[in-house]
Amino acid sequence: xxxxxxxxxxxxxxxxxxxxxxxxxxxxxxxxxxxxxxxxxxxxxxxxxxxxxxxxxxxxxxxxxxxxxxxxxxxxxxxxxxxxxxxxxxxxxxxxxxxxxxxxxxxxxxxxxxxxxxxxxxxxxxxxxxxxxxxxxxxxxxxxxxxxxxxxxxxxxxxxxxxxxxxxxxxxxxxxxxxxxxxxxxxxxxxxxxxxxxxxxxxxxxxxxxxxxxxxxxxxxxxxxxxxxxxxxxxxxxxxxxxxxxxxxxxxxxxxxxxxxxxxxxxxxxxxxxxxxxxxxxxxxxxxxxxxxxxxxxxxxxxxxxxxxxxxxxxxxxxxxxxxxxxxxxxxxxxxx
Amino acid sequence: xxxxxxxxxxxxxxxxxxxxxxxxxxxxxxxxxxxxxxxxxxxxxxxxxxxxxxxxxxxxxxxxxxxxxxxxxxxxxxxxxxxxxxxxxxxxxxxxxxxxxxxxxxxxxxxxxxxxxxxxxxxxxxxxxxxxxxxxxxxxxxxxxxxxxxxxxxxxxxxxxxxxxxxxxxxxxxxxxxxxxxxxxxxxxxxxxxxxxxxxxxxxxxxxxxxxxxxxxxxxxxxxxxxxxxxxxxxxxxxxxxxxxxxxxxxxxxxxxxxxxxxxxxxxxxxxxxxxxxxxxxxxxxxxxxxxxxxxxxxxxxxxxxxxxxxxxxxxxxxxxxxxxxxxxxxxxxxxx
Numbered sequence: 001x002x003x004x005x006x007x008x009x010x011x012x013x014x015x016x017x018x019x020x021x022x023x024x025x026x027x028x029x030x031x032x033x034x035x036x037x038x039x040x041x042x043x044x045x046x047x048x049x050x051x052x053x054x055x056x057x058x059x060x061x062x063x064x065x066x067x068x069x070x071x072x073x074x075x076x077x078x079x080x081x082x083x084x085x086x087x088x089x090x091x092x093x094x095x096x097x098x099x100x101x102x103x104x105x106x107x108x109x110x111x112x113x114x115x116x117x118x119x120x121x122x123x124x125x126x127x128x129x130x131x132x133x134x135x136x137x138x139x140x141x142x143x144x145x146x147x148x149x150x151x152x153x154x155x156x157x158x159x160x161x162x163x164x165x166x167x168x169x170x171x172x173x174x175x176x177x178x179x180x181x182x183x184x185x186x187x188x189x190x191x192x193x194x195x196x197x198x199x200x201x202x203x204x205x206x207x208x209x210x211x212x213x214x215x216x217x218x219x220x221x222x223x224x225x226x227x228x229x230x231x232x233x234x235x236x237x238x239x240x241x242x243x244x245x246x247x248x249x250x251x252x253x254x255x256x257x258x259x260x261x262x263x264x265x266x267x268x269x270x271x272x273x274x275x276x277x278x279x280x281x282x283x284x285x286x287x288x289x290x291x292x293x294x295x296x297x298x299x300x301x302x303x304x305x306x307x308x309x310x311x312x313x314x315x316x317x318x319x320x321x322x323x324x325x326x327x328x329x330x331x332x333x334x335x336x337x
Numbered sequence: 338x339x340x341x342x343x344x345x346x347x348x349x350x351x352x353x354x355x356x357x358x359x360x361x362x363x364x365x366x367x368x369x370x371x372x373x374x375x376x377x378x379x380x381x382x383x384x385x386x387x388x389x390x391x392x393x394x395x396x397x398x399x400x401x402x403x404x405x406x407x408x409x410x411x412x413x414x415x416x417x418x419x420x421x422x423x424x425x426x427x428x429x430x431x432x433x434x435x436x437x438x439x440x441x442x443x444x445x446x447x448x449x450x451x452x453x454x455x456x457x458x459x460x461x462x463x464x465x466x467x468x469x470x471x472x473x474x475x476x477x478x479x480x481x482x483x484x485x486x487x488x489x490x491x492x493x494x495x496x497x498x499x500x501x502x503x504x505x506x507x508x509x510x511x512x513x514x515x516x517x518x519x520x521x522x523x524x525x526x527x528x529x530x531x532x533x534x535x536x537x538x539x540x541x542x543x544x545x546x547x548x549x550x551x552x553x554x555x556x557x558x559x560x561x562x563x564x565x566x567x568x569x570x571x572x573x574x575x576x577x578x579x580x581x582x583x584x585x586x587x588x589x590x591x592x593x594x595x596x597x598x599x600x601x602x603x604x605x606x607x608x609x610x611x612x613x614x615x616x617x618x619x620x621x622x623x624x625x626x627x628x629x630x631x632x633x634x635x636x637x638x639x640x641x642x643x644x645x646x647x648x649x650x651x652x653x654x655x656x657x658x659x660x661x662x663x664x665x666x667x668x669x670x671x672x673x674x
Contacts (some may be wrong), residue, residue: 045603051523158612188379189550190609190628193594200603215524218597222606242602259528261553263580263595264672268557274525277493 005039005075006177006209007063012036012072014058018282028282032058034233035072037308042176045203045210047224047241049217049256053281054230056213060181063211064098065089077176094124097170099199101182103162107154113140113165114150120172139168143198160191164198171202177209184219196222217260221245229253232281232289235308239315249311249322252290288319296321341511341544342391343367347404349383349390349568357401358616360386362568364404368512373538373545375559375576377552377591381613382565384548388514391546392431393421408511427457430505434517436497440489446473446500447485453507472503475540476533495526499533506537513538516548531558552591556580561649564588567614567624570643574650581673584646584657586629589664599668623653631656631663 014033020026033055040046048056061067063074065081073080081092100106107116117136126132140150143164154162163183170178183199184192200223203210214220220227221241228238229250237250248254255274261267276293279285285292291301300320308316311323349361361383368374376384389395391406393413406413408428416424425431433439441449450472451465460468466485473481476499489497498518505513515534519527535558538545547559555562555576563573564587572585583589592598593607600606611628623629626636635655643651654660664670 051525160612188613189552189591190379190594191612193596193606193608194610196596197606197608200605204603217524218595222596222600223603225602255525259525261528261531261551261557263552263556263592263598263669265556265577265580266672267553274528277495277526278523 003042004078006042006077007040007211008075009036009038009059009063010073010075012059012062012069012074014055014062014067015070030282031233031284032281033062033069036230036235037072038228038235038238040177040209040211042209043207044225045212045223047220047227048211048213048230049215049220049227050230051215051256051278053232053278055233056230057181059230060098060179060211060213063177064096064179065093094173095175096177096179097173097175099163099166099170099178099180099183102186103159103166104154106166107162109154112151112153113145113157116154116165117150117168117172120169124173135172136168139172142171142202143168144194158191159187160194163187163191163195167195167198167202171206171208174206175208177211178203179211179213181213182215183212185214185216192219199223217245217257229256232278232284234289235318236290237315237317237319238308239312239317243312243315249315249317250290250319251294251296251322255293339370340367341370341408342546343405343407344387344391345405345407347387347390347406348402349386349395350401352399352401356617359619360568360616361390364568364570366563366570366573368544368546370511370544371538371542372560373535373547373558375547375549375555375562376565377549377555377562378565379550379613381567381616383568384565385516387565388431388516388546388548391512391514392425392429393418394425423457426453426505426510427508428510429512429514430508430510432498432501432505432513432515432518434520436494436501436521437489439501440497442489445486445488446492447487450500450504450507453504457508468507469503472507473500475506475537476500476503478503493526494522495529498522498526498530502530502533502537506541506543509541510543512544512546514546514548517550518547519554520549520551527554534558552595564591567619568616569624569653571625571654572650572652573643574646575648577673578647578650581670582646582650582661583664583670584650584652584661585625585654586623586631586656586660587625587654589631589660590629592664592667592669595669623655629656631659 012033013035016030016032018028018030050056062069068082081089084092114136117139118132121132121135137147140147145164149161184195212223224241227241227244229236231252237253248257259274274293279292286302287304288301288306291297306318306320308318311317345365347361347364351358351360378384447469450469454460454465454468469485470481473484478484478499519530559576562576562579563570566587572588583592590609594609596606609628614624620637621639622637623640626632640653643653646652
């Protein structure tokens with residue numbers, strides 16, 4: 001997993017103009033994603049974590065070219081997809097596909113599973129109807145969907161089966177990159193393990209690069225080589241997942257990991273460590289966005305935005321006070337202990 | 338500890354044109370004063386419908402219910418609609434998953450809390466208003482006096498859930514039923530709400546039924562737990578006993594399918610094969626047997642009643658010894674041993 005990145009984001013921002021708070025008031029800007037720079041290496045899994053409004057889904061949609069960034073550049077397989085024309089972009093999309101959170105809402109309720117998977121093959125002129133049909137059945141086998149389920153409508157399938165259809169559709173064109181936005185969040189615990197196993201198997205079979213968006217830390221710890229933690233549109237920490245989960249350096253990463261309820265006896269003595277709630281993304285705090293909830297905050301944090309800086313080799317942290325030595329206030333136990 | 342609520346031989350059948358669906362099958366349990374009892378299970382297992390039955394909120398036409406639900410000496414199933422209205426919100430409070438859709442968007446939160454007090458306690462407007470203020474203070478809403486005037490959309494998700502809890506507790510109920518109260522919330526806010534529920538339970542010495550699908554929430558919050566599957570209680574006991582000696586194939590399956598405990602990066606998770614059975618044709622034996630790794634031929638024969646595993650710890654599983662032997666080395670089980 002070394003060499004040139006498969007996907008590079010440089011200073012990617014997304015601003016949505018919101019209506020004025022009151023009639024005649026100024027237009028308000030919501031900075032959904034604020035100056036995000038990161039690389040994804042070929043074959044690796046990058047986990048993208050954070051709470052609602054942190055910009056992880058917006059970032060995923062921009063990687064998928066579903067929305068253009070307001071500023072910044074992106075390089076996917078050596079080219080900026082934003083510079084491609086429609087036809088070239090469609091051709092480029094063979095290489096990057098998406099798996100969505102809600103397995104029901106992301107499938108057309110009026111189409112049978114077979115037609116849903118076949119549609120993408122037809123769009124890309126895969127071959128004759130017989131060839132397409134054979135490929136659909138091959139894909140169904142690959143994602144563990146019994147052939148008789150192919151003739152059902154989404155409402156006749158369970159959540160897990162629907163997600164298998166969504167995954168079959170995503171891998172139909174043999175993409176190189178899959179962006180999975182909360183792919184197991186809507187599923188029951190027992191089904192979640194089935195779908196995680198499937199994603200992991202497909203990744204190793206097909207050599208997929210994976211961007212895995214989730215709010216569930218234990219799921220991300222299970223699949224990701226590296227993790228990017230986001231807070232109110234900004235990247236606050238990025239690094240190897242084993243390091244981040246065993247020793248988070250940014251105060252927000254620590255807060256987030258400490259808040260996860262874990263089925264262990266120590267959870268009973270634990271107290272909520274996060275003060276307050278997420279500030280409004282329309283009016284985020286100056287300087288460091290996390291300073292209003294941060295135990296380490298000082299005046300410098302309200303005056304100056306912390307930039308991502310390297311600490312301990314592969315790890316980058318955007319915090320004025322995160323020093324490897326100063327950490328130890330409450331280190332979370334390793335999820336992989 | 339005396340029992341506040343006791344449910345005996347509760348059976349619930351929904352009838353529709355296609356026949357009958359057995360949603361609850363011989364549910365019996367009791368809730369002691371000052372304890373938090375957690376109902377755990379996946380979608381369709383009957384945990385929410387148990388809460389609805391206690392609240393008398395099931396559709397009278399299609400729901401056929403038998404057994405008893407005693408709150409003190411009163412059997413709630415004997416009450417008529419007017420009598421039930423004096424129980425709901427007064428002696429039993431309820432908090433739902435989604436605080437946005439459960440609050441009235443066109444009234445201030447102060448009015449909504451005051452309404453409950455006026456309705457049940459016959460308080461005048463002024464007394465009700467001061468009670469509302471007291472309740473907002475109780476649930477730790479900062480600047481409570483001004484928040485009385487706020488509309489639900491002006492509050493964050495966590496604040497709305499605090500308002501829901503304030504409303505549910507305004508009449509000092511004996512029982513609080515919280516149905517997935519933190520599922521829609523971010524993890525740092527979830528930790529705060531769970532802590533609040535635990536504190537209020539002690540301050541008000543009330544009994545809580547906490548419905549959740551998250552074993553981490555159970556471990557950090559509950560005193561006792563009931564694992565439900567396909568309309569039955571399959572295992573119940575004090576939290577530390579069930580975690581330290583899981584004694585049903587389903588409980589073991591749930592624990593093993595959690596990523597992050599004893600699994601390494603992208604290792605194969607132990608799945609629970611298949612999916613939840615349909616409730617309209619069930620076999621006489623164990624409903625989990627078709628998905629259970631421990632099942633033998635005996636599991637399909639009619640089941641004996643739940644048997645004691647240890648003090649206050651019961652299981653329906655006839656293979657409980659084999660289950661425990663297989664899972665005794667699991668990281669979570671060892672943590673509780």
